[in-house]
Amino acid sequence: MPKVSRIIPILENLLFFWLGLALVLSLAGDRLSIPPILQVLGRAHPLILHFPIVLLLMAVGLLWVSDERLKRAGAQILLVGGNLTGITVVAGLILASEEYEGDALVWHQWLGVASLLLSVLIYFFREKSGKFVRISTGTLALAIILTGHFGANLTHGEDFLLAPIQSKEVDLVTLEEAEVFQHLVQPILEAKCIACHKEGKVKGELRMDQLAGLQKGGKNGPFVVPGDLEKSLLIRRINLPKEEKEHMPPKNKTQLTDEEIEILEAWVAAGASFDQKVTELKAEEPLFQLASNKFTAQKSYSFDPASESTIKDLNNFFRKVNTVFPGSPALEVAYYGSSTFDPSSLKELKKVREQVVKINLNRMPLADVDLGILGDFSNLEELQLNTTGITPTQLSSLEKLQNLRNLALSGNQFDSEVIGALGKLKQVQRLFLWNSGLNEAEKEELKKALPGTMIDFGFDGKGVIYALNPPKIEFETVLFQDSMELILSHPIRTAEIRYTLDGSEPDSLASPIYSNPIWLKKTAQIRTKAFAKDWIGSQTANALLFKKGINPKSYKLAFEPHTRYSAKGATSLFDGIKGKTNHTSGDWLGFTDNPLEIELFLEPDSKAQTLDLSFLFNESAYIFPPESVEIWTGNQSGWQKMPETPSLTATKLEEVRFGVLSYQLPDTDFEKLKIRLKPISKLPAWHPGAGAKGWVFVDEIIIN
Structure with missing residues (x-):
């Protein structure tokens, strides 16, 4: 006991030392230079924090009982726990200087200091009154819980505590609804990157949990440079060998998959847009192709399906009614044979007006047809009226279709009157007006009337020379046994396909012209380009094929x-x-x-x-x-x-x-x-x- 009595005063004085040091680090830590040996102590914070938590909570419990011996034991445990809490708080404050910031850090830091302060107050004033002990120990227990909560948020993310009881349902996003960054890129960053680049923990001064942080970049430069893979820090870091210090994610973290790397590279190459929709990409772009594999084109609908007998009755030789995909309640309708078209047949579709989402009336004679019937199709999303002779007056009946997203009016001759009619269809997202008779001034006026609509006026190639698409290379396998057939093709049949088999760049004069399938009998590095009159030669397509x-x-x-x-x-x-x-x-x-x-x-x-x-x-x-x-x-x-x-x-x-x-x-x-x-x-x-x-x-x- 004499030895213990000598230790207690030392521990009591140390409580004030830890509290003072904690306050200094809290208030002026950003202006202090932390020596490496103390940084080691700071990184030990996650290792030592659990023991003082247990001791403090045990002390709280013992101080609430009426037995004096247990209360004395509680006081001694509180003294030891308070000192360990001091060490833990100081270590945490040192660790906080290493690229941690944000609201969660502030709460965690000051609640930790408050827990230490309460421990000191309770220890020295525990004899004052029972009410003080009950209130102060209860507050201490709450402070410990909240400190641990904000610490877990720093380490594991804000939803760590409630994640097991939160809904795990994932909203299905269709290709039409998908946005490039939000639905394709951001999920990758959240899964593999944000843990080290978020509020409370900002490595390299780069925050990835908010758009402004991504656009700002970090201390090593811009996060991405649109269209430039070489200068984009993201692409350089993910492609470094895993054992390199700057490789991301760090080698002890879950690595990016091949598909994820391909998506990030394609996103940067396509311009690294933060607000572009997938449908705004060109179909031939790699990013669109990756997205089309990821997102379903099968939109879900909440309305009930029509009966099979009703659908069967509506089908005949000039009209086809089908589900948009197997198992869907949504229907699409297509008309055939303009000479047999009967406008009254549109009224028959009222039986399925709730289920119809697409109607194809291309080339049907609609010049004098009342299209008011279509106003009852509340879920109609796509309407094709190409080459139908429709007039601006008839288009006014489409205002009721609030779900109409795609409207095709190509091949109909309009004048300026159509601008007023179409300008009221603000709900339409894509409007097709090829060969519509509108002049350039009228087109510009329509664009101003529908600023949120993508309007496709078609292609006018007069005086413009465009590049050909590269040829398609078809083969059975990269490694072939004795010989293998190699087929080159191009969608423009008049295009001349030139090729080489030695890896050299093909040209339009000296390189062989492809006319028949090529039989490879040895390893070949094929390069091929397409050429045609009034076209720019294509980019090079290539393939490396090996004979076993x-x-x-x-x-x-x-x-x-x-x-x-x-x-x-x-x-x-x-x-x-x-x-x-x-x-x-x-x-x-x-x-x-x-x-x-x-x-x-x-x-x-x-x-x-x-x-x-x-x-x-x-x-x-x-x-x-x-x-x-x-x-x-x-x-x-x-x-x-x-x-x-x-x-x-x-x-x-x-x-x-x-x-x-x-x-x-x-x-x-x-x-x-x-x-x-x-x-x-x-x-x-x-x-x-x-x-x-x-x-x-x-x-x-x-x-x-």
């Missing part, structure tokens, strides 16, 4: 690949499986500190003639062509080195792509091969990581 080779009898790597990019070891180089464009897919062997050096032992009489090396190139991720390639052939008399040929070189950041280096082997007898690929030792000056080590990524070695 002979498998070596055995092989031996001199150096193991990097542990993170080891695939299935040397076996991966001869398994006939082509890697994906993502270097983290597990199909590639990656080398950076050591070269790829491998010895191959061939079967007798293999008569190897060619050697193809299949690479991945991604300069943004430091993956370059090899700095040098050395090849030896060998037999019982020793090794003979082949003359070195220049390797490929990279001169700028390019898109992720496959590459191949092909070599003609000497016409001599040899039983083994040795290949040595040296990674680039220093990245060039034009690269953001200039001077750093580069990587070589290989997935196949093919011998024929």
Whole structure:
């Protein structure tokens, strides 16, 4: 007991020390320089905070009982718990200096200090009155709970506590409703990025939980540069090798999937818009294609379906009534045969007026038809009236259709009178007016009348030269056995398709003209372009196709690949499986500190003639062509080195792509091969990581 009596005064004095230090750090911590050794203490905050919480709550419970011995025990536990609380609060305040900010931090910080202050007050004034003890200990218990709550919000997110009881239903978004950022990009950022870049924890001065923070960027530059993958910090960081310090997400966090990386890259390449709708993208854009795979075109409806017998009765030779997709209550109606069209048949559709969402009346003679009947179709979303002879007066009946989103009026001749009629249809989102007879002034006036509507006036190509789409390359597989048929095609039949098979750029004069299917009998790097009179030549389409080779009898790597990019070891180089464009897919062997050096032992009489090396190139991720390639052939008399040929070189950041280096082997007898690929030792000056080590990524070695 004498020893304990000497310790108690020390602990009592320490309470004031911790409280004073906590107040100093709270009020002036941003102006203090924290030494590294104390930063270690700060990072221990999550490890030590649980024990004082238990002690304080235990002390609160004991101070409420009437037994004097238990109360004394409670006071001693409170003294120890108060000191540990002081250490925890000080550690937390030191940790808060490391890129934490926001309301949650402020509440967590001051509630922690308040808990320490209450502990001190309760300990020294516990004998004053029972009422004081009950009120102060109750307040302390509440402060501890709230401190823990805001701490959990900082670490796990604001919805951490109530997440298990919150609804997990996900709203289905249709392609028509989807927005590029909100529905395609933001969910990726929320799942993989925001934990380290949100209110309360802002690493690199970059906040990603609010739009303004994304647009502002961080201390290392802009988050994204619209249309520029090379300068966009987001794209550079996600493509760095995982073991790089700046790779995002950090290697101990859940990584982005191939699809997520593709979406983010396509979003930046398409302009990194924060308010664009998916339907505003061009159909051929990669981002639209990714979105079309993600979002359903099958909108859900709340109204009841029509009976099957009613739908069956409405179907005949000139009218088809079908569900918009199997199982949907929504119906679409299409009319056929203008010579047999009977306007009175529109009245028959009243039986399903609640269920009809689309009506196609293209080419039906509607010049004198009363379209007032359509005003009863409250759920009608799309109406096609192309080449129907409709007049502006008839369009006034469409004002009642508040759900009308798409209206097609192409092929009808209008004058300025139509502007007033269409200007009242503010609910229409897409309006098609090809060959409508409107002049440029009238078109501009209509645009002003409908500022929220996308109006398509069609294409006028007079005096304008447009670029062709690239040809389509069709083949069965990337790795073929003996030979494979290669088919090139273009939607414009008069377009001339030129191609090369050696990786060189095709031109409109010297390159071969495609006329019949090409039969490949060896590894080929095909590039093809389309040319036509009065058109600009297309962009290049390309494909890298490999002829499967002979498998070596055995092989031996001199150096193991990097542990993170080891695939299935040397076996991966001869398994006939082509890697994906993502270097983290597990199909590639990656080398950076050591070269790829491998010895191959061939079967007798293999008569190897060619050697193809299949690479991945991604300069943004430091993956370059090899700095040098050395090849030896060998037999019982020793090794003979082949003359070195220049390797490929990279001169700028390019898109992720496959590459191949092909070599003609000497016409001599040899039983083994040795290949040595040296990674680039220093990245060039034009690269953001200039001077750093580069990587070589290989997935196949093919011998024929």
